Amino acid sequence: MNSNLWYLIGSLWGDPCFCISNGRVYVGVYGEKEFCENFMRSLFDVFGEKGYLYFNRSTGCHVGLIEGSSARLQKIYHHLAQFGPFNKNSWRVPEVLHRGTEEEKAKALRGYFDAEGCAYYDQKRGDRRIEVESKNKRGLLQVQNLLSSFWIISKLYRDRNWWKLRISCQKNVRHFRNLVNFTISDKRTKLEKLVQSYKRNPYRKHPRAIPL
Numbered sequence: 001m002n003s004n005l006w007y008l009i010g011s012l013w014g015d016p017c018f019c020i021s022n023g024r025v026y027v028g029v030y031g032e033k034e035f036c037e038n039f040m041r042s043l044f045d046v047f048g049e050k051g052y053l054y055f056n057r058s059t060g061c062h063v064g065l066i067e068g069s070s071a072r073l074q075k076i077y078h079h080l081a082q083f084g085p086f087n088k089n090s091w092r093v094p095e096v097l098h099r100g101t102e103e104e105k106a107k108a109l110r111g112y113f114d115a116e117g118c119a120y121y122d123q124k125r126g127d128r129r130i131e132v133e134s135k136n137k138r139g140l141l142q143v144q145n146l147l148s149s150f151w152i153i154s155k156l157y158r159d160r161n162w163w164k165l166r167i168s169c170q171k172n173v174r175h176f177r178n179l180v181n182f183t184i185s186d187k188r189t190k191l192e193k194l195v196q197s198y199k200r201n202p203y204r205k206h207p208r209a210i211p212l
């Protein structure tokens with residue numbers, strides 16, 4: 001199985017445009033321009049289908065998707081749908097992924113953190129963390145379980161109607177950087193600055209980095 005399929009699936013856990021309306025298929029994501037471009041690149045790599053990118057003024061973000069009514073697009077939709085549902089409040093990590101390879105798990109996590117995650121460092125407060133938030137507690141618990149398979153410990157917090165999954169502590173942050181990371185350049189830069197902000201690395205051995 002092409003591992004980029006799992007990047008698509010993880011991306012769709014974020015803010016998806018995934019439906020069939022009036023016989024027309026929509027498969028895409030909302031978000032930052034680079035993220036949408038990565039999504040479309042993976043779509044082409046997995047399915048050989050070129051999408052398009054536009055800026056949605058009503059939502060204030062970019063959209064990258066494929067759409068149409070052809071049998072080929074219907075087939076792509078139903079192939080992805082078997083790993084769903086893809087809804088912001090009810091997405092799930094498919095059971096088959098828990099039995100997958102490290103690369104497949106990392107690709108799915110990378111897609112989700114590209115979609116919804118951020119790296120944060122407040123020098124004054126010494127606050128360092130990688131964080132993702134969702135109203136879908138069950139989905140975040142399953143992401144937490146995936147992270148634990150890489151020995152990345154995370155914690156779940158409630159913030160009003162949202163749940164936040166937070167990765168902190170130098171060891172966990174470094175494991176995330178080496179094994180999952182972001183593909184979006186701005187997020188990768190912020191994460192690298194976060195890692196470099198630690199005074200020293202007390203861990204002599206690092207887990208093997210998984211290729212992007």
